[in-house]
Each structure stands twice: as C-alpha cells, then as structure tokens.
Amino acid sequence: MRPKIPLLPPLASGAKNGAALLLSLAALGLPNLAYAEGSAQWTTTQGFSGGVVYVDILDYTVESISWTGSGNAAVTDPSGASVGPISSGGSLSLTSNGTYTITLGNQSTSSWDLSVTGQIDPGYGRLWAYSWNFSTGDYVDSRSFNGSVYALVESGADSAVIEMKTNGLSGFAWTLAANSVGVTGANGRSTYTGSLTPEFPIYVNPPSLATYSFTAPTVSSPKFTSGEEECDYLAPGYTTGEFVVTSGSDGTGHIICDLNGDGDYDLTSDDDLHLLFSVTSGDNSTTWDGTDNNGNYVETGTYNCVALITVGEFHYVGVDIETSYEGFRLFLVDAGLGRTGLDMYWNDAEVQAAEGTMPNGSKSLESSGGSGISSGSYTDAESPNVNARSWGNFTSGNKGNGSYLDTYTFVDSDLSSVFTVDVVDGNIDTDGDGLIDAEEECEYGTDISDTDTDDDGLTDDAEVDNGTDPATEDTDGDGLTDGDEVNEYGSDPLTPDIDTDGDGLADIGDRDDDNDGIPDWTEVEGADTDGDGVPNTLDTDSDNDGRTDAEEAGYGASDADDDGVLDGDVNEYGIPSAVASGEGTTDCPNGTSLLENAGFEEPALTLGSYSLILKTPCPAGSPPTPRATSRSGPRASTACPATRATSSPS
DSSP states (O other), X not given: OOOOOOOBOOOOTTOOTTEEEEEOSSOBBOOOOOXXXXXXXXXXXXXBOOEEEEEEESOTTTOEEEEESSSOBEEEOTTSOBOOOBOTTOEEOOSSOEEEEEEEOOOTTSOOEEEEETOSSTTSBOEEESEEEEEOSOOSGGGSBOSEEEEEEEETTEEEEEEEEEEXXXXXXXXXXXXXXXXXXXXXXXXXXXXXXXXXXXXXXXBTTOOOOOOOOOEEEEEEEBTTTTBSEEOTTTOOEEEEXXXXXXXXXXXXXXXXXXXXXXXXXXXXXXXXXXXXXXXXXXXXXXXXTTSOBOOSEEEEEEEEEEESOEEEXXXXXXXXXXXXXXXXXXXXXXXXXXXEBOBOTXXXXXXXXXXXXXXXXXXXXXXXXXXOOTTSOOOBTTTBEEEOXXXXXXXXXXXXXXXXXOSEEEEOOOEEEEXXXXXXXTTOSSSOHXXXXXXXXXXXXXXXXXXSSSOHHHHHHHTOOTTOSOXXXXXXXXXXXXXXXXXXXXXXOOOXXXXXXXXXXXXSTTOSSSOHHHHOTTOOTTOSSSOGGGOSSTTOSSSOHHHHTTOGGGOTTOSSSOSSOBOTTSXXXXXXXXXXXXOSTTOOOXXXXXXXXXXXXXXXXXXXXXXXXXXXXXXXXXXXXXXXXXXXXXXXXXXXXXXXXX
C-alpha cells in the first residue's frame, strides 16, 4: 500500500508570478538509467525545494539507502517507525522491504541525490514523489527543464508507465504531480482557478515496480436515467439525472454528447458536452444537471451520446507554468523500455484569450481537436502545435500565467454504441397541480393529467409539501388515507397511528377501537365504567364482571375464543363483519337488531360530521338512558324508539 497524500489547494492569492504547479499524469524525465537519483535527472537549475519523497526497497538484505545533499534526510520505514536520519554522505542499513518515506530540506543551492546502494536492478527507478517542488527564480529558457520523468499508474495487478518528455518547460517556481482526472470538477478543461488531487507516483527513472502492462478496457450498457422512476429525459433547472455505464476494468469514464449535431463526438470542444469521472470494474454513474461545458442550460431536443472508457489516463495540469516551448510529448513505455507515442488532448477555451505568440511567431492551439495531437516517434524533434503541447514565450504574459492548463492522454480506450438523452421544457404542468410534468413522471411517478393521482383527498403538490407519497393513498400504512389524516383528523400522515385491535385501521379512524362490536360513541369516549384505567372504548369488559362486552351485547357466537374481540374481518370503518352484516340478537324493545341500534346500518351510511343522541346497545329489558355526544362518523338511520333522536349534519 502506497502512502496517501492530501488535496493540493488552489494557488494562494497574491502568489509570485511564475509560481507553477504541473499536474503530470505521465512523467517528465531524462532517460538516465543511473541508480543515483536526484539532481542528476532534474539538474541544479531547477532548485529542488525539498519535501517528502519515497524510495522503494526490493531486497533489504543487500540494498541500503545513501544520501548526499544539504542537511540530514529523515527516514520512516514501511511500518511508520522512524529509522533515520541519514547525514550527508552517509547510508542506512534496512530491516524490511517496502516503501521508505524520506523528508528532505531545501536543496536549491546544492546538488543532491538519494541512492539505493547494492540495487539489484541498477538503472531502474526507485526514487519517486507525489509532488515534486522546484524554484528556478526566473522565466528564461536557460532555467527551463529539458528531460523526462515517469508516472506509474496502477490498475489492479497491472501498472502502466507514461513518460513525459519535455523541451523548454519553464516556470518561476513549479510543482510536478499526477492524477487521472485533471482539475477537480473541470471535466478535462483548462481553467483560471481550481484545485488538484495528486494520485500517481512520479519517478525520475523507469520504475522497478511497474509491470509495464495494462488491461484492455470494455464499455457496455450506457444510458441516461432521471429520478426514482428512471426516466430517460430531464428538464434543465428542475430535474437532474445520471449517465450510467458498465466498465470491465478500473479507469476513467467520459460521456460525450453531440450538442451541435455535426455527428462528431469531440471531448475537447465546448460545442459538445463532455463529462469526465473515475470508474471501477462494474456499474458506474456520473450526475448531469442539464448544463453544457460552460454551465449554460442545454436547449430542448434529443441528443446522441457515447461513453468512452479509458485505462492509463493521465492529466498533466500546469498551474502558473508560463512556458512549454518547443513543448512536451507523452509516450507509453513497455517492458523492454521501448516508447510508443500517445495522443494528447486539451481544451483551453476558458484561458485562450490571454495567450500571446510563441517564439516562432504563432499562437498555441486552443484545442487539440477530438482526435488529439499525436506525440509521434520518440526520435522526432518537438514541433509546436504539430507533435508537442506548446505555449508561452519565456515571459509571464501568456495563458499559462496564473492558470491551470490541463493536458491528458490514455494508453487504451473502448467506445460505446450511440444512445440518446432527451432534454424537455421544465415549465410544462399539464394538470396545473403545481408539479411540472418532468417531476411527476420522473421523481414521483404520478399522473401528469390528474391533480390527485392516488385519490386520497390531497393534491399531488400538497402531498409533496407534506412529505407524503402522492402515488400512495396511505403513506404510513395505518389504514387512514393521507387526505383523511391531514383534512379530517389532523394526525401525522407519515407516522402510523395506534391500532388497538390490530384490524389495520388506526383508532383515530376506527368506529370500534377494541373490535367488541359496540361502537365507540355508544361506549362514550373517555368513560371508564370499572375504573381500571382503561377507557370503555378500549376495554373488552367495561364493567369488569367477567363477561365480555361482546358476549353481553349478544355477539358471543362471533367470538369463538371468548377474548372479547369479534372474529372475522372489519369494514372500511373498522366495524366487525359480524356487526356490519347484521348478525346478532334482536333484543331491543322495538325488535330492531343491535346493528341498527349501534348506528352501523351501512345502506344508509354516509361520511360526514354529525351531532347525535346515541345510546348504549339495548339490553333485554327497559331502554337505557340516552347520552349526548358528538363524533365524526356515519349517520344512524335507526335507533331504539324510546331514545331515537338525530340532527342534521353539522
């Protein structure tokens, strides 16, 4: 496991002109195979500013680390234990294989090198860093870097090596680092501001640890999806979505959409859409909000898109590097140390206006074009704008000054078949319910032509405001519709209410909370006949005489286990089927059934709020004393004659 390093922050405000940061995903270097590594490769003109570097040890029994330079070298072994320091001219015997962390002071005024003495493979690279820091003190050509370094990109068991071969890389002060995506969030574009996350080791010689191999990428199943309902379109400014793609390996993903309709998929042009993201083997996604490369909303229409998966992708981002002339080129290094020229890509549209002319009188290219610029043969000379990435004139007045210039390449790629994405107008609301059609179809799954899709008494937009599901009539599953909870009972439609009898209908909407066959309003809400702390409405033996209320009311036959709760299902009001179907005795003085006296005669019932004078179920003998109460519920059409009284709906 290699050590991890933090994000490199944006260049500090007011930093000295010429301070430079080069984010290199390949490598900048000299083809020097000597095992002494340091200023022999960088040269003393670059003025190494010091910092953290690393040394790989493959056989500690014969290999040791030697240091020559200014000050001591502090050393930490692979376990994190301090085992240094090493004084200049000294060496350190080792106790384990792995990567050693070394902290160096400023070496800008002296030669320096870290050597692996007794190296078992002389000439291959052991010294590397995530970030190389230099200070030249000038912009002139004589202070430029002309050489190569090598980036190691690991992917599973494979590790490819990219060489960055420079001619005339010049900055007042600069840093070399490496990653796979360039400026954070810029999708491969050069920018005026930004930040970088170093990712890959940069060696000064071809690394010993590399396999010099890569796994060929594959791409499949590209699509666009939006919202919970997975629509294949979006409304810019209102909805967002994701491009989804399946990759056969770790690497970098690109989505390119042909916005200008010319049939080309140009990842370096602002006329098309380009999204860039890291991928792993399997399904991957990246979010799209409907804006183009410049942050403007894309016009309505149907657009063709492709997905590109790459392996060995490296972004070289020069931050405040004034000049690259005649330029740098990128090469894939194989196991035999042969070099193959790679195509280079860039999009400088945001910063191009600041570019002056190069020493040859021409301006640098704004873009590499969709096919890139080939680095050509390794033995060819650098030719600005032809086979080399070039800009600047060894002064501070050009597009590299204070900017993040991104140049990238990859060692292999696979392109998907064409798929489409629709962009629609976000102002269309067909049913006028306050939710645009794109939200209804993609986010909520509601009917764009129906203001209350689930017919629960709440409009779709009101449900969204309340946090309930506009496509489900009972969001919390307590037996009460969302509309009843909000409009009638004032209960919380997102929290299931108490259901004492477990009949699937919450007490607040249940006409018989304890399912004893006796309606709650005849038991008088709040009354507690036997004083046991359980109100009659929830007590299956209200008078505590050993006989259940259901039995006393004549429903014993419908309570097989004699638990006071009637057997069978309930209707929509929570009334047991034995009562709702008219079963039971007819022992009231007028000969009517208990069903009628309970006020549950369904053929005449309608929902509403009524003021009623109701009575307890009629026992054998004289009629009970009427009790006045008020309760929302179905209106009774009959009652025992001696106590019958109803009023108009209130």
